[in-house]
Amino acid sequence: xxxxxxxxxxxxxxxxxxxxxxxxxxxxxxxxxxxxxxxxxxxxxxxxxxxxxxxxxxxxxxxxxxxxxxxxxxxxxxxxxxxxxxxxxxxxxxxxxxxxxxxxxxxxxxxxxxxxxxxxxxxxxxxxxxxxxxxxxxxxxxxxxxxxxxxxxxxxxxxxxxxxxxxxxxxxxxxxxxxxxxxxxxxxxxxxxxxxxxxxxxxxxxxxxxxxxxxxxxxxxxxx
Ligand SMILES: *Cc1c(COP(=O)(O)O)cnc(C)c1O
Numbered sequence: 001x002x003x004x005x006x007x008x009x010x011x012x013x014x015x016x017x018x019x020x021x022x023x024x025x026x027x028x029x030x031x032x033x034x035x036x037x038x039x040x041x042x043x044x045x046x047x048x049x050x051x052x053x054x055x056x057x058x059x060x061x062x063x064x065x066x067x068x069x070x071x072x073x074x075x076x077x078x079x080x081x082x083x084x085x086x087x088x089x090x091x092x093x094x095x096x097x098x099x100x101x102x103x104x105x106x107x108x109x110x111x112x113x114x115x116x117x118x119x120x121x122x123x124x125x126x127x128x129x130x131x132x133x134x135x136x137x138x139x140x141x142x143x144x145x146x147x148x149x150x151x152x153x154x155x156x157x158x159x160x161x162x163x164x165x166x167x168x169x170x171x172x173x174x175x176x177x178x179x180x181x182x183x184x185x186x187x188x189x190x191x192x193x194x195x196x197x198x199x200x201x202x203x204x205x206x207x208x209x210x211x212x213x214x215x216x217x218x219x220x221x222x223x224x
Contacts, residue, residue, distance in 0.1 A: 004039070005035060005038065008023065008036055008217055019211060022045040024046075032218055042063055046068070049075035052078070065079070067085070068088055071090070077101050080098070080101035081105050085112065087210075087212070089111045090125045092130075095140075108147050111146050111147065112193055113151050115153045115174055118154055118156040118167060148188075150190060155203075161202060168195075168202060171192065171206075190209065192208050194210075197213055197214060
């Protein structure tokens with residue numbers, strides 16, 4: 001068996017049933033994705049709209065593509081026809097553009113709200129006040145072609161596991177507050193996307209429902 005198939009099987013075997021594995025295939029070639037696909041895996045994540053747009057037509061139609069990267073508004077149109085979940089909605093302007101492109105494609109696009117929980121400034125995301133302001137606005141009420149399915153965040157890149165745990169707890173508490181204050185009627189609002197190769201165990205312990213795993217499945221990335 002190939003390494004990728006083996007990695008996916010081993011990984012899936014240790015996940016609780018309610019946790020979805022998003023196989024992050026960014027920078028990886030089509031053949032690697034096909035190998036993962038052949039093992040039965042169907043949920044893949046990419047972080048560049050252009051790269052995703054190029055890969056999607058080359059691969060089987062029943063792949064569920066998740067977008068996990070920082071979104072430039074002018075590139076939403078590349079992925080709007082087929083994307084199955086956008087994890088990384090980090091400002092109102094992007095959500096409005098997703099709604100517009102979803103309308104053009106006559107569909108509803110499921111989205112997660114990305115929160116900024118890390119210490120690093122380099123990570124994107126809303127803070128609590130910004131999300132509240134957005135959800136309370138009339139402009140938000142008029143968005144008919146997006147659906148908010150939950151929240152997402154990246155923890156600080158650190159060896160300090162207690163810090164990572166605190167940050168994941170913060171995200172979980174944002175999720176709980178949103179669920180009770182805004183989405184108690186929505187059965188779709190149930191996803192907490194947190195956990196990567198280095199911190200997924202903590203993420204599962206803190207309530208993750210979606211792990212975004214790249215290097216543990218496909219090997220280290222080469223950014224040359
Ligand atoms: C690359 C990436 C991942 C996966 O990272 P690994 O450490 O390789 O598991 C997860 N989430 C986001 C947003 C990413 O950009």
